[in-house]
Amino acid sequence: MKFKCCENKKAIADLSKTVEFLKVIGEENRLKILCLLKKGTRCVCEIWGYFDMSQNLVSHHLKVLTDFGLLLSEKDGLKVFYSLNKKNIKKYSKLLNNHLDLYEK
Amino acid sequence: MKFKCCENKKAIADLSKTVEFLKVIGEENRLKILCLLKKGTRCVCEIWGYFDMSQNLVSHHLKVLTDFGLLLSEKDGLKVFYSLNKKNIKKYSKLLNNHLDLYEK
DNA sequence: GTACTATATCAATAGGCATTGATATACTTT
DNA sequence: AAAGTATATCAATGCCTATTGATATAGTAC
Numbered sequence: 001m002k003f004k005c006c007e008n009k010k011a012i013a014d015l016s017k018t019v020e021f022l023k024v025i026g027e028e029n030r031l032k033i034l035c036l037l038k039k040g041t042r043c044v045c046e047i048w049g050y051f052d053m054s055q056n057l058v059s060h061h062l063k064v065l066t067d068f069g070l071l072l073s074e075k076d077g078l079k080v081f082y083s084l085n086k087k088n089i090k091k092y093s094k095l096l097n098n099h100l101d102l103y104e105k
Numbered sequence: 106m107k108f109k110c111c112e113n114k115k116a117i118a119d120l121s122k123t124v125e126f127l128k129v130i131g132e133e134n135r136l137k138i139l140c141l142l143k144k145g146t147r148c149v150c151e152i153w154g155y156f157d158m159s160q161n162l163v164s165h166h167l168k169v170l171t172d173f174g175l176l177l178s179e180k181d182g183l184k185v186f187y188s189l190n191k192k193n194i195k196k197y198s199k200l201l202n203n204h205l206d207l208y209e210k
Numbered sequence: 211g212t213a214c215t216a217t218a219t220c221a222a223t224a225g226g227c228a229t230t231g232a233t234a235t236a237c238t239t240t
Numbered sequence: 241a242a243a244g245t246a247t248a249t250c251a252a253t254g255c256c257t258a259t260t261g262a263t264a265t266a267g268t269a270c
Contacts, residue, residue, distance in 0.1 A: 022131030028124045078216045078267050093205045100198045183246045
Protein backbone atom coordinates (compact mmCIF):
# COMPACT_ATOMS: atom_id res chain seq x y z
CA MET A 1 0.00 0.00 0.00
CA LYS A 2 1.43 3.30 -1.09
CA PHE A 3 1.02 6.31 1.16
CA LYS A 4 -0.30 9.10 -0.97
CA CYS A 5 -1.15 11.93 1.36
CA CYS A 6 1.92 14.04 1.68
CA GLU A 7 4.46 12.64 -0.70
CA ASN A 8 4.03 14.69 -3.83
CA LYS A 9 2.91 18.16 -4.73
CA LYS A 10 -0.47 17.05 -5.99
CA ALA A 11 -1.21 15.17 -2.77
CA ILE A 12 -0.11 18.08 -0.61
CA ALA A 13 -2.20 20.52 -2.63
CA ASP A 14 -5.21 18.22 -2.37
CA LEU A 15 -4.79 18.00 1.36
CA SER A 16 -4.56 21.78 1.70
CA LYS A 17 -7.65 22.26 -0.40
CA THR A 18 -9.47 19.62 1.61
CA VAL A 19 -8.60 21.42 4.83
CA GLU A 20 -9.92 24.67 3.39
CA PHE A 21 -13.13 22.92 2.45
CA LEU A 22 -13.44 21.46 5.93
CA LYS A 23 -12.96 24.86 7.51
CA VAL A 24 -15.62 26.38 5.29
CA ILE A 25 -18.26 23.75 6.03
CA GLY A 26 -17.08 23.15 9.59
CA GLU A 27 -19.08 26.01 11.00
CA GLU A 28 -22.50 25.42 12.42
CA ASN A 29 -24.35 28.26 10.72
CA ARG A 30 -22.77 27.53 7.36
CA LEU A 31 -23.58 23.84 7.51
CA LYS A 32 -27.15 24.76 8.40
CA ILE A 33 -27.34 27.06 5.40
CA LEU A 34 -26.05 24.31 3.13
CA CYS A 35 -28.65 21.98 4.57
CA LEU A 36 -31.46 24.40 3.98
CA LEU A 37 -30.36 25.00 0.41
CA LYS A 38 -30.62 21.28 -0.28
CA LYS A 39 -34.35 22.01 -0.33
CA GLY A 40 -33.79 24.49 -3.13
CA THR A 41 -32.97 28.08 -3.93
CA ARG A 42 -33.60 30.64 -1.21
CA CYS A 43 -33.19 34.39 -0.95
CA VAL A 44 -31.25 35.94 1.89
CA CYS A 45 -34.27 36.98 3.90
CA GLU A 46 -35.68 33.47 3.81
CA ILE A 47 -32.43 32.04 5.17
CA TRP A 48 -32.18 34.78 7.74
CA GLY A 49 -35.72 34.21 8.90
CA TYR A 50 -35.41 30.47 8.94
CA PHE A 51 -32.44 30.41 11.28
CA ASP A 52 -33.01 33.47 13.37
CA MET A 53 -29.56 34.81 12.53
CA SER A 54 -28.88 38.48 12.06
CA GLN A 55 -29.01 39.72 8.50
CA ASN A 56 -25.39 40.76 8.26
CA LEU A 57 -24.22 37.51 9.77
CA VAL A 58 -26.10 35.54 7.15
CA SER A 59 -24.60 37.78 4.48
CA HIS A 60 -21.16 37.08 5.85
CA HIS A 61 -21.56 33.31 5.84
CA LEU A 62 -23.14 33.37 2.39
CA LYS A 63 -20.11 35.26 1.19
CA VAL A 64 -17.71 32.73 2.67
CA LEU A 65 -19.62 29.87 1.06
CA THR A 66 -19.90 31.66 -2.26
CA ASP A 67 -16.29 32.79 -2.37
CA PHE A 68 -15.16 29.23 -1.87
CA GLY A 69 -17.44 28.12 -4.66
CA LEU A 70 -20.06 26.16 -2.76
CA LEU A 71 -22.95 28.47 -3.59
CA LEU A 72 -24.24 30.26 -6.64
CA SER A 73 -26.08 33.56 -6.40
CA GLU A 74 -28.46 35.29 -8.71
CA LYS A 75 -29.88 38.72 -8.32
CA ASP A 76 -33.54 39.38 -9.05
CA GLY A 77 -34.60 42.91 -8.27
CA LEU A 78 -33.87 43.65 -4.67
CA LYS A 79 -33.49 40.02 -3.77
CA VAL A 80 -30.49 37.77 -4.14
CA PHE A 81 -31.14 34.08 -4.49
CA TYR A 82 -28.63 31.52 -3.38
CA SER A 83 -28.39 27.92 -4.43
CA LEU A 84 -25.97 25.03 -4.04
CA ASN A 85 -23.14 24.79 -6.51
CA LYS A 86 -23.61 21.05 -6.73
CA LYS A 87 -20.74 20.49 -9.12
CA ASN A 88 -18.21 21.98 -6.73
CA ILE A 89 -19.70 20.44 -3.62
CA LYS A 90 -19.46 17.08 -5.31
CA LYS A 91 -15.87 17.79 -6.30
CA TYR A 92 -14.80 18.68 -2.78
CA SER A 93 -16.79 15.83 -1.27
CA LYS A 94 -14.86 13.42 -3.45
CA LEU A 95 -11.58 14.99 -2.48
CA LEU A 96 -12.53 14.65 1.16
CA ASN A 97 -13.68 11.09 0.82
CA ASN A 98 -10.32 10.18 -0.63
CA HIS A 99 -8.95 11.12 2.75
CA LEU A 100 -11.61 9.49 4.84
CA ASP A 101 -11.96 6.28 2.93
CA LEU A 102 -9.94 3.89 5.04
CA TYR A 103 -10.35 0.81 2.96
CA GLU A 104 -9.21 1.74 -0.49
CA LYS A 105 -6.04 0.07 -1.69
CA MET B 106 -38.16 15.52 -0.20
CA LYS B 107 -38.33 16.27 3.48
CA PHE B 108 -35.82 18.69 4.94
CA LYS B 109 -34.20 16.92 7.85
CA CYS B 110 -31.30 19.06 8.95
CA CYS B 111 -32.62 21.32 11.62
CA GLU B 112 -36.17 20.27 12.27
CA ASN B 113 -35.90 17.85 15.13
CA LYS B 114 -33.60 17.23 18.05
CA LYS B 115 -31.89 14.27 16.45
CA ALA B 116 -31.11 16.24 13.29
CA ILE B 117 -29.79 19.20 15.25
CA ALA B 118 -27.62 16.96 17.41
CA ASP B 119 -26.28 15.21 14.31
CA LEU B 120 -25.44 18.52 12.74
CA SER B 121 -23.61 19.69 15.86
CA LYS B 122 -21.65 16.48 16.06
CA THR B 123 -20.80 16.74 12.39
CA VAL B 124 -19.49 20.24 12.89
CA GLU B 125 -17.33 19.06 15.77
CA PHE B 126 -15.96 16.30 13.57
CA LEU B 127 -15.23 18.78 10.79
CA LYS B 128 -13.39 21.06 13.18
CA VAL B 129 -11.28 18.18 14.45
CA ILE B 130 -10.23 16.96 11.02
CA GLY B 131 -10.22 20.42 9.45
CA GLU B 132 -6.72 21.20 10.60
CA GLU B 133 -3.80 20.57 8.32
CA ASN B 134 -1.52 18.82 10.77
CA ARG B 135 -4.29 16.62 12.09
CA LEU B 136 -5.44 15.59 8.65
CA LYS B 137 -1.84 14.74 7.81
CA ILE B 138 -1.58 12.59 10.92
CA LEU B 139 -4.76 10.75 9.98
CA CYS B 140 -3.35 10.20 6.53
CA LEU B 141 -0.12 8.80 7.83
CA LEU B 142 -1.93 6.47 10.19
CA LYS B 143 -3.81 4.98 7.24
CA LYS B 144 -0.51 3.23 6.59
CA GLY B 145 -0.69 1.65 10.01
CA THR B 146 0.16 2.13 13.66
CA ARG B 147 2.87 4.65 14.50
CA CYS B 148 4.49 5.83 17.69
CA VAL B 149 4.70 9.52 18.50
CA CYS B 150 8.34 9.90 17.53
CA GLU B 151 7.69 8.41 14.11
CA ILE B 152 4.87 10.88 13.45
CA TRP B 153 6.92 13.72 14.80
CA GLY B 154 9.88 12.81 12.63
CA TYR B 155 7.79 12.25 9.55
CA PHE B 156 6.20 15.69 9.56
CA ASP B 157 8.91 17.78 11.09
CA MET B 158 6.52 19.05 13.74
CA SER B 159 7.64 19.79 17.26
CA GLN B 160 7.10 16.98 19.74
CA ASN B 161 4.66 18.81 21.96
CA LEU B 162 2.64 19.98 18.99
CA VAL B 163 2.25 16.42 17.77
CA SER B 164 1.23 15.38 21.27
CA HIS B 165 -1.36 18.11 21.33
CA HIS B 166 -2.91 17.12 18.02
CA LEU B 167 -2.85 13.45 18.93
CA LYS B 168 -4.73 14.33 22.07
CA VAL B 169 -7.38 16.24 20.16
CA LEU B 170 -7.85 13.35 17.75
CA THR B 171 -7.88 10.77 20.52
CA ASP B 172 -10.24 12.71 22.78
CA PHE B 173 -12.72 12.96 19.96
CA GLY B 174 -12.44 9.25 19.37
CA LEU B 175 -10.67 9.15 16.03
CA LEU B 176 -7.50 7.48 17.33
CA LEU B 177 -6.66 4.64 19.65
CA SER B 178 -3.48 4.61 21.68
CA GLU B 179 -1.53 1.84 23.26
CA LYS B 180 1.45 2.19 25.51
CA ASP B 181 4.43 -0.12 25.13
CA GLY B 182 7.28 0.75 27.44
CA LEU B 183 8.35 4.28 26.80
CA LYS B 184 6.54 4.49 23.50
CA VAL B 185 2.91 5.20 22.80
CA PHE B 186 1.47 3.81 19.60
CA TYR B 187 -1.41 5.48 17.85
CA SER B 188 -3.75 3.97 15.31
CA LEU B 189 -6.97 4.89 13.57
CA ASN B 190 -10.21 4.16 15.35
CA LYS B 191 -11.76 2.99 12.13
CA LYS B 192 -15.15 2.27 13.63
CA ASN B 193 -15.59 5.86 14.77
CA ILE B 194 -14.08 7.42 11.69
CA LYS B 195 -16.51 5.43 9.64
CA LYS B 196 -19.37 6.51 11.88
CA TYR B 197 -18.56 10.20 11.55
CA SER B 198 -17.87 9.89 7.84
CA LYS B 199 -21.35 8.52 7.37
CA LEU B 200 -22.83 11.30 9.43
CA LEU B 201 -20.97 13.81 7.33
CA ASN B 202 -21.96 12.24 4.06
CA ASN B 203 -25.59 12.47 5.04
CA HIS B 204 -25.04 16.20 4.93
CA LEU B 205 -22.98 16.31 1.77
CA ASP B 206 -24.94 13.85 -0.26
CA LEU B 207 -27.02 16.11 -2.44
CA TYR B 208 -28.81 13.46 -4.35
CA GLU B 209 -30.29 11.16 -1.76
CA LYS B 210 -34.03 10.66 -1.78
C1' DG C 211 -37.05 62.60 -5.70
C1' DT C 212 -38.44 60.51 -1.23
C1' DA C 213 -39.33 56.70 1.48
C1' DC C 214 -38.78 51.95 1.85
C1' DT C 215 -36.83 47.23 1.33
C1' DA C 216 -33.12 43.78 0.64
C1' DT C 217 -28.51 42.94 0.86
C1' DA C 218 -23.62 43.97 1.51
C1' DT C 219 -19.74 46.10 3.76
C1' DC C 220 -17.05 48.20 7.45
C1' DA C 221 -14.93 48.60 11.99
C1' DA C 222 -14.51 46.86 16.43
C1' DT C 223 -14.72 43.20 19.75
C1' DA C 224 -14.13 38.84 21.73
C1' DG C 225 -13.25 34.02 21.97
C1' DG C 226 -11.07 30.00 20.40
C1' DC C 227 -7.21 27.53 19.27
C1' DA C 228 -2.60 26.49 17.01
C1' DT C 229 1.95 27.17 18.24
C1' DT C 230 6.02 27.59 21.21
C1' DG C 231 9.20 27.01 25.14
C1' DA C 232 9.71 25.11 29.39
C1' DT C 233 8.81 21.60 32.49
C1' DA C 234 6.84 17.31 34.28
C1' DT C 235 5.98 12.39 34.11
C1' DA C 236 7.06 7.79 33.29
C1' DC C 237 9.79 4.24 31.76
C1' DT C 238 14.46 2.16 30.69
C1' DT C 239 19.30 1.38 31.10
C1' DT C 240 23.46 1.39 33.42
C1' DA D 241 19.93 5.84 42.09
C1' DA D 242 21.37 8.49 38.21
C1' DA D 243 21.13 9.50 33.51
C1' DG D 244 18.73 9.19 29.36
C1' DT D 245 14.60 8.66 26.37
C1' DA D 246 9.63 9.15 24.97
C1' DT D 247 5.63 11.47 25.76
C1' DA D 248 2.45 14.68 28.05
C1' DT D 249 1.21 18.95 30.25
C1' DC D 250 1.40 23.85 31.38
C1' DA D 251 1.55 28.80 30.59
C1' DA D 252 1.95 32.38 27.43
C1' DT D 253 1.44 34.35 22.89
C1' DG D 254 -0.57 35.54 18.69
C1' DC D 255 -3.58 34.84 14.93
C1' DC D 256 -7.84 33.94 12.89
C1' DT D 257 -12.58 34.50 12.54
C1' DA D 258 -17.49 34.61 14.27
C1' DT D 259 -20.32 38.05 15.87
C1' DT D 260 -22.31 42.67 16.46
C1' DG D 261 -23.77 47.44 15.45
C1' DA D 262 -23.67 50.87 12.27
C1' DT D 263 -23.65 52.31 7.71
C1' DA D 264 -23.60 51.91 2.66
C1' DT D 265 -25.48 50.35 -1.72
C1' DA D 266 -28.90 49.25 -4.87
C1' DG D 267 -33.34 48.45 -6.36
C1' DT D 268 -38.59 49.39 -5.83
C1' DA D 269 -42.84 51.96 -5.00
C1' DC D 270 -45.18 56.11 -4.26
